[in-house]
Amino acid sequence: MPKAKVPPPQGGSCAGVPMPERAKRGTDIMSRPAGPPSSSSVSSSLLSFASSSPSPSPSSSSSSSRRKSAASSRARAPRLATWATAVLLAVGATCLTGCPMPESRTGLTYAANAERDYNKALEEFKAHNWLQAQALFREVKRKYAYSRYAPLAELRIADADFEQDKLGEAIRGYKQFVHDHRSLNAEVAYARSRIAEAQYNQISDSVLLPTSEERDQVATLESFRELKSYLQDYPDAKESAHICDLLEKVTIKLVGHELSVARFYLAKNNFDATIGRVQYALRNFTADLTCRHTPSAPLAAGEPSALRTEFGLLPDALLLLGETYLKMHRWDDARTAFNTLVKRYPESALVFQANNFLEFMKARGV
Incomplete structure (x- = not known):
């Protein structure tokens, strides 16, 4: 039985694609306007070009067709790679x-x-809008945590609590600042001074309460320790x-x-x-710690002693102690x-x- 002849492709086609159609596609590509293609046009062009690549010959018996198809594929591969590279460069x-x-975020x-x-x-x-100010300072802390304004914002938040008489919150904020920023000497000194002042302000002098001498002294003692510690560290x-x-005052x-x-x-x-209480006051609240109202060195010769203030009712304590010993x-x-008393507090x-007591004792011969 004679073998059926496979009719050759019509119209000068190659690999089943008519030559006029392939030429038209090439003309379309070359006639496109210059300029960077869009992503959609790049995708469609690549797909179109890929669809034009040769497919295997439907006839497995024709070795000549297979050789022609392989040669055609090898010839088109460099052109496809070159064209794809050009497309990618254009897109870039x-x-x-x-x-x-996006806007660059430089350090400046x-x-x-x-x-x-x-x-x-x-x-x-400064306008005393405390709540609004605290909200904005918290934003500064959150957005600029690595800037020098973040710790300053922490201090101002505690200051706003202080100004609103939220003394407990202010003390916690200042103490947290001191704990977290020990290297900021000036700011730490400020925060500690505010802690001492806030603790002093917590000592109530309300007329509805007993006098300070009759009330529990826990808050007063805490304030005393904080104030004294501050002056020892930052004289x-x-x-x-x-x-x-x-x-x-404390x-x-x-x-x-x-x-x-x-x-x-x-x-x-x-x-x-009586003697026990007086000696306790003299022992724990002595005048050894003095305030310098001028930040200078020790008093010079002839400098008035009024520049220094010694604390408390210590002359009163000495007088009461002497009276008790007399009895x-x-x-x-x-x-x-x-x-x-006479020598230490002449004024x-x-x-x-x-x-008068000394004259009385002298007159009595004791």
Whole structure:
């Protein structure tokens, strides 16, 4: 039986694709306007070009057709690679020139934006818009955590609590700042001064409460320790003069409390308890720690002693101690207490009474 002849492709076609159609596609590609193609056009062009690549001959018996098809594929492969490379380069150039680029975040713009937002929050703070200011300062902390304005924002948040008399929140904020930023010496000194002042402000003097001498002294003692610690660590800081004034007031409260209790025992003729309370006041609230109202070195020769303030009611304590010793007939101890008052506090109004007691003892020959 004779073999069926396979008719050759019609119209000069190659691999089943008519030559006029392939030529038309090439003409379409070459006639496209210059300029970077869009992503959709690139995709469609690649698909179109790929569809024009030769497919295997339907006739497995024709070796000539297979050889022609393989040669045609090898000839087209370099052209396809070259054209695809050109398309990719064009797309890249389009993105470099036409795609919107995000705004660069350099160190300079980061710092400038942090300063701008901090100053905006500071304006609200100065206008006493405490809640709005705190919200803006928290945004500065969140957005610019690595700028120098982040710790400053923390301080201002605590300051806003302080100004609103939220003393507990303010103290916690300042203490957290001191814990987290120990290397910021000036800011830490400021935060510690505010802690001391906030604790002092927590000592209530309401007329609805007993006098400070009659109330529990826990809050007063905490304030005393904080104020004293601050002055020991920062004797020449700009806040030291104000802290010194607060410490003097706190010491007067504490010594006044001890003397009130001591006088109660003296009225009961409980002399040992009286001496114990007075000696406790002298031992714990002595005048060894002095305030320098001027941040200078120790007093020069001839410099008035008014530049220094010694704390509390210590002359009162010495006078009460001497009186108690007199009632106990402990003449030498009484004389020592009165002489200490006269020599140590010559400007005190109690010196006159101390001298009277000394004259009384001299007249008695004791």
